[in-house]
Each structure stands twice: as structure tokens, then as C-alpha cells.
Amino acid sequence: MESSNLTEPIDVLEDGKSFLRLVEYIGDDFGIVQSARVSFGQGRKTEEEDFKLIRYLMLHNHMSPFEHIVFKFHVACPLFVRSQWFRHRTWSYNEISRRYTSKNIQFYIPERFRKQDLSNRQGSVFSDEINNDIARNTVKKQTELALNAYNILIEMGIAREHARIVLPQNMYTEFYATVNLRNLFHFIKLRISPEAQWEIRQYAKAILEILEETVPISLDAFKEKHDLK
């Protein structure tokens, strides 16, 4: 199932190079109701009863009916976001191979930089005290150096799989990722949290936009359960 508006790429990181795109999806809120009621040999009832059932399932951790709804995304993100994302083992992934191609290499240059958070050792905060122009130029220069080194190695005939060792963490990668709604909610819960890195949080927010359109009742129950409203 898909509609053209829903499958438009969403710009995620303010730099015009990142995106999250819904490729296709299977099922909707009522597919969840249908799967849950098969236990009683029943299907859909009134809208109000269906809504109550979804809320009940969510709030009581009866999550298996959510596994029947499946989403496939196309993602462009920096390598460090990809590393965090791929820790989620319940997704299926296929990624562009830098052993195979040396074309279309792009880098994430943040618009706004963050300071180290003093209370959370893993965290960071946006701050007016930072000169974003200087920070951006510093990253840009380093990135150009790395790309230059890569191109020199490629021109020397060094293999792509070997030359890529000079490419930095802010290089973009692309992948397809497929997941069921239960595990997608788990991902969002962990990655939209203020504990998670700002960049991956933006992807979690973009996924919320898609769920708003595709499974609004389940999303509403999820937000209620996790205090996200």
C-alpha cells in the first residue's frame, strides 16, 4: 500500500542531503484489530470499540498484533547515525557498498553545533556561545582533505574497499530498512528520547510524521503510553 504524498522524502537534518522516505507499507490500525480479534473468531466492530481495543493492547503490552503491520524505509544519513540505527537487530537492512562504488560521496556539515552537556556525559546542547561558521568551516576543511586523500588513492589504483579507510564518520550512506510496527515503536521510544543523539532523534521524529498518516490510532496510544503527547 502506498500514496505518492506519503512516499515523498522527508528532509531530516537541515543540510538538504539527508532524507527518510517511506518506500511502502503493509496494513493499518484495523489490521491490528483484526489480528487481535482472531483469538475470538471476530474482526472489526465499531470505530469506538476498535479504538479502545488498540489502546488496551498498547497499554497492556499485548504487542504481537502490531507485528502484522510492516514498513519499508529508504534512509540517507551520516555513518555515525547508521551505526546507532543498525544496533536495532529486529530490522532488515540493505546498504550501499563503498567496496562497490566510489561515486556520489557526500558529507554531513551541521548547520548548528552543540556543546558538551555537563550533566549527561553522552549528551549535548545547542548554545549561542558557539561560532557555527568557524565550526562548520573546520569540519568542511577536514572533510575536503579526507575526500582528496580518497581520490588520490583511487587514482593510484588502490581498491575502493581499502581507499575508503580515510573517509570520515560524517560521510553519508544510504540503506533500505524494513521493520514491523512493534519493533518500530521500540526504536522510536529509544531514539526519540532526549538521551539519544540529536541527529538520530530527527529521524525518529520523521518516522512519527509517517505514522501519523498511516497508523494514527496506534500512534496516539503509543504517545499516551510513553508520555509523548
Ligand SMILES: Cc1cc2nc3c(=O)[nH]c(=O)nc-3n(C[C@H](O)[C@H](O)[C@H](O)COP(=O)(O)OP(=O)(O)OC[C@H]3O[C@@H](n4cnc5c(N)ncnc54)[C@H](O)[C@@H]3O)c2cc1C
Ligand atoms: C541513548 C542510547 C545510548 C546508547 N549507548 C550505547 C553505548 O554507549 N554503547 C553501546 O554499545 N550501545 C549503546 N546503545 C545501544 C543499545 O544498547 C541497544 O543496542 C540499541 O538501543 C538497540 O536496542 P534493542 O537491543 O532493545 O533493540 P533491538 O535490537 O531492535 O531488539 C528489540 C528487542 O528484541 C529483543 N532482542 C533482540 N535481540 C536479542 C538478543 N540477542 N537476545 C535477547 N533479546 C533480544 C530485546 O527484547 C530487545 O529489546 C545506546 C542506545 C541508546 C538509545
